[in-house]
Amino acid sequence: MNTLNRRDALRLLGLSTLGVTALAACAPDASGGAPQGDTAAKAFGFTSWSLNEEAQKAAVQAIVDGYAGSKGVKITTASFPYNEYLNQVTLKLRGGQLTGAIQLDVAWLGALAAMGKLRDLAAPAAKGGYTDVALSSGQSGGKQLGLPWTTGSIGLIANTALLEKAGVDGVPATVEEFEAALKKVAALDGVIPYAAATKAAQLKDILPWMRTFGSPLLDGDTIAVGDEQSVAAVEWYKKLYDAKLIAPDVDRFDARALFAQGKAAFYDDAIIARGVVESQAPDKSLTEKMAPLSRPVLKAGDSPQALLWGHVIAVVEGEGADAAVEFAAHATSDTATVATFFEKVKLPPTTTAGLADPKVSGDAFTTEWTEKITKTATANPFWRYAGYAQIETAIAEQVQAVLVGDSSAKEALAKAAETAKGLQK
Template sequence: METLNRRAAFRLAGLSALGAALAACAPDAAGGGAPKGDAAAKRFGFTSWSLNEEAQKAAVRATVDAYAAKHGVRIDTASFPYNEYLNQVTLKLRGGQLSGAVQLDISWLAALAAMGKLKDLGAQAAKGGYTDVALSSGRFQDRQLGLPWTTGSIGLVANTEVLKKAGVEGMPATVEEFEDALRKVAKLGGGITPYAAATKAAQLKDILPWMRTFGSPLMEGDTITVGDDASVAAVEWYKKLYDAKLIAPDVDRFDARALFAQGKAAFYDDAVIARGVVAAQSPDKSLTEKMAPLARPVLKAGDQPQALLWGHVIVVVDGEGSDAAADFASYATSDTATVTAFFEKVKLPPTTTAGLADPKVAGDAFTTEWTEKITKTATPNPFWRYAGYAQIETAIAEQVQAVLVGQSPAKDALARAAETAKPLQK
């Protein structure tokens, strides 16, 4: 799972070159031109970063080979490392050098959709049996441009052994209960960080679901609402945790995983891949038995827990071989035998009701619990609609860090963040 570790970090840190690369492609939004090539051709391409990663390439290759053999088609595969992937795909799509099916991180869908060259997969989606949350990850402006391959979320993970030692009974359900649990853990001493929350600027967009927890929509229409009373309250609360040493300075996802793996953190934020990543780092071979997914605590009872959607979709480029590519995308993401076999190999949750209900998946308590507690109410980052989403997140993160280190009051800092973000809404 180490390649997943690196891959998640690249996405979560943001891609600094993304805005410029995609801005250059913006003119295609108005007219991508007619699709080129024979849509009914029985040869198509499949581009995937997973084919470049040791942890997943065998499982992906098995899916590709099985479909090709069953349907008598030829699939030409291509791959790029994750941290180069989007720029490569963007340039090749713009230059007419990309066809067939393409794996995408869900945060990239809007940017590629703006080029006007993706096939509408609504017909495949309608018969796939996907969950509503999964379908939302592949939807752009009321069109189903991607079929969900794996759908998860960024949520909280708890170490139940640490909580038990601290005298925390049951999982905290509200912000007040969560803070109380952190204070109990702090009394354990021994170098334990109660909540290994992100405090480095590169990762501080983890504050966004907390802003939503406190009532900020982040965006209303095309207006960024960061800087409203709710987002200010969330950052002031985060600052309170920081000052009380309930969260620690200079922590990113890698640091948080290391602390948790060593039994030195009670809570931290991660994707559903957390179990495999942390287990590989931990000297405690029973750590996975002590890990529990936690629905993000709410401000008041009855509120909906907040989580950021996470996952991959398969899109199809309109044109040469696009009909067969769309059928392949449907097969890879919704055929029950295929998605459950994929889950057994890489532990990435399927996106269909039947796949999640299959004994091979349903019998995995951690994945099932994560899906029910966290992914069920996860929503996309509203900034993903913009090519400059990473820069918007950076503008917010830098100002939140300024608050944490005492350089600025929250209200002033978030007002500056919103002003910086406005010209990036393109």
């Protein structure tokens, strides 16, 4: 199995060190103008960060070479390191130096869509057999601007051996059952019941819990953080913190290490967790005890919450755009292609047929994750704004203030909402 290092994990979770400068550069493009070049040309470019990554380079290049050879087209590739990618793509789009197909993180689509240079891919999307969740990852402003290449989610993972040892029967389905399970696990020596994010850098993990408690986070264009439901979620999180059911100063990487060492019963991660934990765990059988679970709901019948993640292929209007669309559709929806890609890199496909292929469906962990977590995953509503990272930071810093006792949840979230309002552009 392929394993991922810390940088790979950052990349796949969309947690690069880019900062907000590049995103700010994605403000609406005032230059306008018609697309340049012959859209019907049989030569086009493909820009991808995966072609710069050792773990995926060969698998992606095989797709490019196979398609070019079978279709008689010329594909010129370009790649940039993930941490520089958004900045480079933004600058080249603005300068009219980038056409063809481009790989995008789902978190960036809204900001780049504002430049007005991406083709609407509704027609090929309708024929691709993509899942509804996958399609949603490529949508922005009411348009289908990306064809989903891999779609996953960030959700909860349990160590079933620790739960059994603590006397927890099954996995919790509601918040009340989850809290009861945490209290049982707390009786075990040296185990953190829930290695939840408590460092500001990762406290955006509170957002799915806010949704669990009923907050929309964003109501139209109105920041809803600070409503009764989000306040209740943070007060509950604070209760877990005070009861030592979650621990101080934990981020995603700390949580992974604790879980890999058998010192945490639950934590939040993406589907890449299996490979990460396998590479870190002294007990190599730990991955057999890992169980993805639907995030507990406030009351029976509610939809479990999870954060969508993944990447799409978008197409820039201009030289070779028509052929680039056909390539993007092939790379993301041809069953043999996506199943082989999964076999090589363990990134789940985005079509119903791809997920049903034996190479994918035979992987129990991926199948279970898709059904229990990705099935109901939704995008971060703040991704539509260029300053989404700053909005998340404003919320995270205020939630941390609550955890350490410097502010009430109501006061802190009111401050976060006020800051967020100034970043809606």
